[in-house]
Amino acid sequence: MKRMRGRPKAFDREQALDAALHVFWQQGYGATAIGDLTEAMGIGRQSLYDTYGDKHALYLEALRRYTEMRLDAMRQTFEQPGSPVAHLRTFFAMWKEEAMSCNSGCMMVNSSTEVGHVDDAVARLIEKKMHRLEGLLQELLERARQAGELNDAVSPRALARLILGAAHGLAARAHLGLDEEEIDDVLGSLLALIEQPAAAVT
Amino acid sequence: MKRMRGRPKAFDREQALDAALHVFWQQGYGATAIGDLTEAMGIGRQSLYDTYGDKHALYLEALRRYTEMRLDAMRQTFEQPGSPVAHLRTFFAMWKEEAMSCNSGCMMVNSSTEVGHVDDAVARLIEKKMHRLEGLLQELLERARQAGELNDAVSPRALARLILGAAHGLAARAHLGLDEEEIDDVLGSLLALIEQPAAAVT
DNA sequence: TCAATTTTGGAATGATCAGTCAATTATAGG
DNA sequence: CCTATAATTGACTGATCATTCCAAAATTGA
Numbered sequence: 001m002k003r004m005r006g007r008p009k010a011f012d013r014e015q016a017l018d019a020a021l022h023v024f025w026q027q028g029y030g031a032t033a034i035g036d037l038t039e040a041m042g043i044g045r046q047s048l049y050d051t052y053g054d055k056h057a058l059y060l061e062a063l064r065r066y067t068e069m070r071l072d073a074m075r076q077t078f079e080q081p082g083s084p085v086a087h088l089r090t091f092f093a094m095w096k097e098e099a100m101s102c103n104s105g106c107m108m109v110n111s112s113t114e115v116g117h118v119d120d121a122v123a124r125l126i127e128k129k130m131h132r133l134e135g136l137l138q139e140l141l142e143r144a145r146q147a148g149e150l151n152d153a154v155s156p157r158a159l160a161r162l163i164l165g166a167a168h169g170l171a172a173r174a175h176l177g178l179d180e181e182e183i184d185d186v187l188g189s190l191l192a193l194i195e196q197p198a199a200a201v202t
Numbered sequence: 203m204k205r206m207r208g209r210p211k212a213f214d215r216e217q218a219l220d221a222a223l224h225v226f227w228q229q230g231y232g233a234t235a236i237g238d239l240t241e242a243m244g245i246g247r248q249s250l251y252d253t254y255g256d257k258h259a260l261y262l263e264a265l266r267r268y269t270e271m272r273l274d275a276m277r278q279t280f281e282q283p284g285s286p287v288a289h290l291r292t293f294f295a296m297w298k299e300e301a302m303s304c305n306s307g308c309m310m311v312n313s314s315t316e317v318g319h320v321d322d323a324v325a326r327l328i329e330k331k332m333h334r335l336e337g338l339l340q341e342l343l344e345r346a347r348q349a350g351e352l353n354d355a356v357s358p359r360a361l362a363r364l365i366l367g368a369a370h371g372l373a374a375r376a377h378l379g380l381d382e383e384e385i386d387d388v389l390g391s392l393l394a395l396i397e398q399p400a401a402a403v404t
Numbered sequence: 405t406c407a408a409t410t411t412t413g414g415a416a417t418g419a420t421c422a423g424t425c426a427a428t429t430a431t432a433g434g
Numbered sequence: 435c436c437t438a439t440a441a442t443t444g445a446c447t448g449a450t451c452a453t454t455c456c457a458a459a460a461t462t463g464a
Binding site: 030031104105109110112113114116117118123126127130151153154155157158159161162164165166167168169170172173175176177182185186188189190192193194 | 315319325355356364366372377378384388391392396
């Protein structure tokens with residue numbers, strides 16, 4: 001433990017980062033001014049530059065934090081004991097809540113459309129995390145298939161991609177008015193098609 | 203036909219609008235400077251303001267043009283004689299091409315995420331057109347159901363929303379690297395699940 | 405008290421951008 | 435030629451923004 005000389009930092013680095021994350025999440029990168037950040041984080045402008053570098057670095061750090069939180073939550077859900085399809089339902093419920101709670105959608109989705117095609121660092125990060133997400137989903141579906149809970153007309157990988165695509169679509173539309181009924185239609189029908197056993201031979 | 207006095211416009215209004223559309227499509231609203239527009243449209247800055255009002259008005263006009271083109275193409279496809287499911291395949295093929303050709307995705311999707319939650323006019327326009335799209339798709343699916351080509355585990359409306367959601371998701375990810383295999387997985391599995399007849403009772 | 409370090413905020417920089425103004429030039433009908 | 439309209443161009447305004455510089459406090463350990 002290194003003892004510090006001089007005035008110590010008056011704020012918690014993680015906590016302030018979290019505040020910044022929420023601002024970026026709700027407003028996006030471009031629409032967020034430095035002033036918005038310092039106000040929400042409760043620190044001065046110079047402190048921000050001293051501790052995080054610049055706006056872009058802070059954004060990247062916040063985005064990384066967000067994606068890891070999401071991935072962890074998902075991993076944790078899938079590792080619980082119980083039926084794979086039940087976990088899938090939980091995943092859908094989580095996604096639905098995210099799409100509705102604060103009307104800011106999924107930050108990964110927002111990032112990819114706002115700066116993904118300009119900012120290489122952001123694009124790489126998101127692509128990597130997306131791939132991880134797909135892997136997790138695929139594993140779950142493979143377990144479901146082995147448990148006989150799955151429509152085996154399509155491969156787990158293709159199914160994982162379909163689910164992720166639909167979820168991505170929902171999140172992307174969360175900005176406009178997106179009522180509960182519509183979300184239920186999308187997730188419900190997807191689940192029905194996935195669960196439904198292939199042509200039951202009698 | 204009213205005869206004009208004075209120097210006539212040296213450019214075609216529609217043609218220039220089309221050029222602006224493509225710039226907005228590829229770069230988005232914020233990242234497009236007036237200079238980019240005038241250069242692509244081949245007109246002077248003042249001419250732009252004279253004929254279209256301002257940047258926002260021009261964007262709205264371009265977006266409206268885009269959405270109407272897309273809706274027309276879809277309507278036209280669905281009205282052709284032939285199997286509804288075949289039309290659905292065509293629709294998927296169109297969407298795939300759009301997601302891959304120029305890596306700019308669907309302009310409706312881009313708009314909704316970039317400015318949808320700030321710009322009311324854009325939000326209203328997109329919501330309206332999306333609803334039309336959903337209606338067209340739903341009609342097609344109802345025809346497919348009557349023709350017995352459809353998995354009847356879910357309603358045509360819910361299915362239409364699922365398809366639109368997945369397509370939306372694909373378009374949103376077109377910005378990042380999105381390889382053909384992934385698109386095929388999403389659209390292919392969706393089609394397989396839709397087409398597959400419900401548990402065939404023997 | 406001294407030295408180190410952080411916090412805070414004002415001021416300035418440098419850049420970009422949308423939109424306006426005005427002067428000039430070009431092209432049509434009468 | 436005359437006049438109305440349009441195109442072009444450059445300069446200018448006003449605003450916003452990220453970033454840096456700087457100087458004055460505040461807070462710790464020695």
